[in-house]
Amino acid sequence: MEAGIGSLTRLGESAIDVTLVVVEPTPRSIDVARRGLHVADERGQGRVVIVANKISDDADRQRIIGAFGDRPTVFVPEDPAIDAADRRGTSPSDDAPDAPGVQAIEHIIDGLGLPDAVRG
């Protein structure tokens, strides 16, 4: 979706099965994610999973845990391979399928428990 929470507020209630709230370990990003969580909960937008992105160390993990407590959370490490793909304008999953960041994103799909027919 578009950055921010505007698109989420315009969805019909219970329009989606799972909301992935992507957050960086910065106060600004955490603030926006809290707002996204609030809207997703209020409007019944399915299961909500926190995707903590660009996590570089334990302090980053603790910032996220401190903000979101026991919410289901997937941690995606800060990964130069993803930045490099971004600068080249290529997909990280094509460029660096074995990079830790890409692998962590793959695990998000595993964690959602989607049936194989949906996962493709």
Place this chain on the structure above:
Amino acid sequence: MTGSRRLRVAFVGKGGSGKSTISGSFARLLARRGEPVLALDSDPLPGMPYALGVAIDDGPIPDDVVVEGPEGGPRWVLDPRCDADAVIEQYAATGPDGVKYLQFGNLWGHASTLQRAQHAWSQVVREVDPDRWHLVGDLPGGTRQAMFGWARYADTVCVVVEPTAKSLHAAARLLNLSTATWAPHHLVIVANKVTDPAEIEAIGARLGRPVASGLPLDAALADGDRLGTAPLDVAPNGAFAHGVEALIDHVESLDYPRDMREPS
């Protein structure tokens, strides 16, 4: 800057390109030159306070100074007993270096909850005394607000672009602002998070315009971001700060129509 017109600058670009970081630092460094600066934030999820170092969360113009507008006019207007100067005086936060910061609002749910504050903010921006304040604005990421004319208060719009394909794509679209009826006098390309001078050349070639300013990728700023510390407080004498100083000089040096440059 004595004798010259106040600056009216807005920053646009793709989300994450660094608009808030640069605009907030631009406002502070301009204020350090002894100039009166009003920072205008029209992002409903504002990032500018972090870059300014302003301790504010939700700070919209309160609903109780907004009344229904006249028939055929805006839906909401400022209470006639409260003008732009009074709103700035009472509701703009004062940040480091004396920057005044006026927020559009901070969204928790549907945008309609901010409707009154949004109209009031727009009225203040329309009616603010152009001889009193330098205006430094930050728009939300993307093209929507920019294309709907939310930066029309600015005569210089800085398009912030990272050396990535996504950011370049957004910047190319934003350059279409030059064809709008409210087109700014100057569209300035600001390359951000640059790791190699060749990236600046590549951005200029891709966008077909010279890059006015290249700001470096600075790990210290990222660390500050994690701690919620403003860039100028985490690296006050770093290459980023010097780059923003140079950007201010550049914007000041631009030619404006004669009537706009004359002192009040």
